[in-house]
Amino acid sequence: MRIPTRSTPVRRLALAGLVGVTVVALAGCAAPGAGGGSDAAEQEDIAEQVTADQVADLGDITLTMWADQAEEPLMDLLVPAYEEAYPNVTVDITYKSFDDLIATVVNAANSANAPDLFQGNIGYAVDGALVKAGLVRPLDDVADVYGWNEGTGASTLAPSKWNDDATTFGDGTLYGMSPISEVQGIYYNTSKLEALGLDAPASIDDLEAALPVAAASGETPIMLGNADQYAGTHIFSDIAATTQDPADIRAWIGGDPDQSFVTDGNVEAAETMAEWADAGYFGDGYDGLGNEDAIARFADGDGVFFVGGSWNGASLNAAEFGFGALASGGVGATASPWHISSSSENAIASIAFLEMLHSPETGQWILDTGRLPVITDGVTAGDELQQQTLDALTATIDAGTQVGYYDWTTTDMLTVMGGGLQEVMAGRSSADDFVETVQAAWADGHGSE
Amino acid sequence: MTVSSATRATVVATPRGRRRRSSFTAYSWSSLLYVAPALLFFGVFVIYPICISVQTSFYEYDGLTVATPVGAANYVAVFTDPALREALLHSLVLLFFYAVLPVVIGLGLAGLLSRIRIYGLTFFRAVLFIPQVLSSVVVAVAWRGILASDGPLNSVMQAVGLGSFATSWLGDFDTALPAVGGIGTWVQYGLCMVLFLGGIVGIDRSLYEAARLDGAGAIREFRAITLPALRPQISIALILCITFALRNFDIIWNTTRGGPGTSTAVPSVYIYQDAFQNRALGQASAMAVVLTLLILVIVGIVQFALRERSDVPRAARRSGGVR
Incomplete structure (x- = not known):
């Protein structure tokens, strides 16, 4: 075949047309983002608890929602109860995988038919964008009316509070609520610990003493799957929370301009990671193993320890594994918060749904479906492993050491920190370079706000 | 077309x-x-x-609020970011694995399949084309398993005494890029082969007969007749493969996410991150525009270098007649 020569009249015509269309398109457009999008509906603050009669006055309505796939078991219990309490409301939930959800929910919230209720994600990438663009309804009135600011769950609201410019979070106006909490810590294989003559580690020092023993026996001391780059940062944060005041870490994550990542504690934690990697405590090839694959192997009896968090518990058989917090009180955070769209016409029905999500009854359902509730009063664990996880969580919330996750800080922090830590662990860059790089990305992210 | x-x-x-x-x-x-x-x-x-x-690409835009014009700042950032330069370098390495190797392997296989009478040729052709048909996410997940530290590849290597070379292919800073490249070779060679087989069918059989009468061997035949006649197919194969290599995202994202460290990061990984994670749509657009222009330039060069200079059958006949 012959590729036709370029400058035939037809081609020239097509080219001219293309250029013409381009010019028209560019000249005819205003700046991106001008016009379009959703219009905020009239949102009235509530002064008293929403009643079923108030919701009934809305007539037959459909409440549209976007939620993380992981919420489906919980929603299967909650939605029928809600529809029974408010019979004129039909709930229509669209489930998305977590990655899909955080990649698309902001645009969905900005669209003309935004869902009434949806889950965001703490930090600048999702919640920050939602707040900044005015796409979510403030919830301070709801928290006041329903007493969310008192009781065990109160401190877990902090990551959903933003300042007026949406430049820092942790304090300010409340925009979201998560009924689910997470706690980081270490899982251990009970029978292997017994065989090695070790006790369950209660601190980083305990763990550090146990690792060489496990390695000497030929076991993989810590099962790590770091291909997704985030599993390593969980281990790092467990160590870092013991080498400095957790409150400082939380302030840094929240965007406090007086805080820095360049601390002796962080350098020490990164050096510890490098030493453990060098000593083979993470086994071989952890950078080529996905986190899901790693937990599957650990569940199958490969490895003595697994550093992760309560979200891993569902994969593990309670009879064979135990859980403990490493830092005093443990490191943890709240899961993706729920938001009410500022363009929702059915805000009252949405508020009723949120309150139901926040109730102790739902807390028990959350525990029953393998997660941890923020309302821990009166919930009972189904087995020993769940009880250990719940204990770690209550200790964390009591100690106020729920520092949150590093990747909340800037939109690219997961990559910067995860990739940087891989380099440190492989001995390709120093702990000092690592903390400098992370701080530079943090400063960059906050400076451009 | x-x-x-x-x-x-x-x-x-x-x-x-x-x-x-x-x-x-x-x-x-x-x-x-x-x-x-x-x-x-x-x-x-x-x-x-x-x-x-x-x-x-000329604005700073988060996809929600009104954008602010920033002139060429996004483009300046594209050309001054050391991470992007490193990513471009990775792309050039991948060009070898995603374009050069598949064309060479495709040529070899096409030459073989067209010469040897094999029963069930259609079957083999279909099997060798399968990588091209599979969804790249499926391909990535499968290869993640094959290349894992306890995966089949390392098992085979241990079985034949090469155990000391076994490693976590996608997790090692030194082997991750070639490993990802190897996946691309596997995906693309089938397409090249089918293109070339189609081209070979179109070559006049009498040319081969003439060459054989003149005493040309298999290799001589391939070089003198097949290769020149396949020039347009090679050009098309290269264009498709180069485009695939430079805008490659799904395989890398689903195997290494650009890691370990940044050792397999390519421009499209940064474009994705800026557009969908960092909400820096202006910066992402600028990168995408530059990448598109780069692809056009490289493809243009290939097209120019491999353009048909003379009538193919005559050229083939002339060189086939030597000896």
Whole structure:
């Protein structure tokens, strides 16, 4: 075949047309983002608890929602109860995988038919964008009316509070609520610990003493799957929370301009990671193993320890594994918060749904479906492993050491920190370079706000 | 582009072709009506989004609030970011694995399959083409398993005494890029092979007979007849493979996410991160525009270098007749 020569009249015509269309398109457009999008509906603050009669006055309505796939078991219990309490409301939930959800929910919230209720994600990438663009309804009135600011769950609201410019979070106006909490810590294989003559580690020092023993026996001391780059940062944060005041870490994550990542504690934690990697405590090839694959192997009896968090518990058989917090009180955070769209016409029905999500009854359902509730009063664990996880969580919330996750800080922090830590662990860059790089990305992210 | 009609144009004598083209110009406006529906579709779904990308690249835009114009700042950032330079370098390495190797392997296989009489040739051809048909996410997940530290590849290596070379291929800073490249080779060679087989079918059998009469061996035959005759197919294969290599995202994202560290990061990984994670749509658009231009330039160079300089059958006959 012959590729036709370029400058035939037809081609020239097509080219001219293309250029013409381009010019028209560019000249005819205003700046991106001008016009379009959703219009905020009239949102009235509530002064008293929403009643079923108030919701009934809305007539037959459909409440549209976007939620993380992981919420489906919980929603299967909650939605029928809600529809029974408010019979004129039909709930229509669209489930998305977590990655899909955080990649698309902001645009969905900005669209003309935004869902009434949806889950965001703490930090600048999702919640920050939602707040900044005015796409979510403030919830301070709801928290006041329903007493969310008192009781065990109160401190877990902090990551959903933003300042007026949406430049820092942790304090300010409340925009979201998560009924689910997470706690980081270490899982251990009970029978292997017994065989090695070790006790369950209660601190980083305990763990550090146990690792060489496990390695000497030929076991993989810590099962790590770091291909997704985030599993390593969980281990790092467990160590870092013991080498400095957790409150400082939380302030840094929240965007406090007086805080820095360049601390002796962080350098020490990164050096510890490098030493453990060098000593083979993470086994071989952890950078080529996905986190899901790693937990599957650990569940199958490969490895003595697994550093992760309560979200891993569902994969593990309670009879064979135990859980403990490493830092005093443990490191943890709240899961993706729920938001009410500022363009929702059915805000009252949405508020009723949120309150139901926040109730102790739902807390028990959350525990029953393998997660941890923020309302821990009166919930009972189904087995020993769940009880250990719940204990770690209550200790964390009591100690106020729920520092949150590093990747909340800037939109690219997961990559910067995860990739940087891989380099440190492989001995390709120093702990000092690592903390400098992370701080530079943090400063960059906050400076451009 | 329709291959068959272009082929016919080559066969038709040039003067007639020219006359036909000039008459086409006269009726071009009424002819445009026929292509109008396709043109409209193309305009709305291809041209318009491209224009929006170009426009967005001159703004700082989070996708929600009104954008602020920043002039060429996004482009300056593209050319001064050391991470992007490193990513481009990775792309060039991948060009070898995603374009050069598949073409070489494809040529070899096509040469073999066209010479040897194999029962069930269609079957083998279909099997060798499978990588091209599979979804790249499936390919990535499968290869993640194959290349894992306790995966089949390392098991085989241990079995044949190469155990000391076994490693976590995608997790090692030194092997991750070639490993990802190898996946691309596996995906692309089938496409090249099928293209070349199609080309070989079109070569006049009498040329081979003549060459054999003149005493040419298999290799000589391949070099003197097959290779020159396949020039257009090689050009097409290279263009497709180069485009695939430079805009490659799904395989890398689903195997290494650009890691370990940044050792397999390519421009499209940064484009994705800026567009969908960092909400820096202006920066992402600028990168995408630069990447598109780069692809066009490289493809243009390939097209120019491999353009047909003379009538293929005659060239083949001439060199085939030597000896």
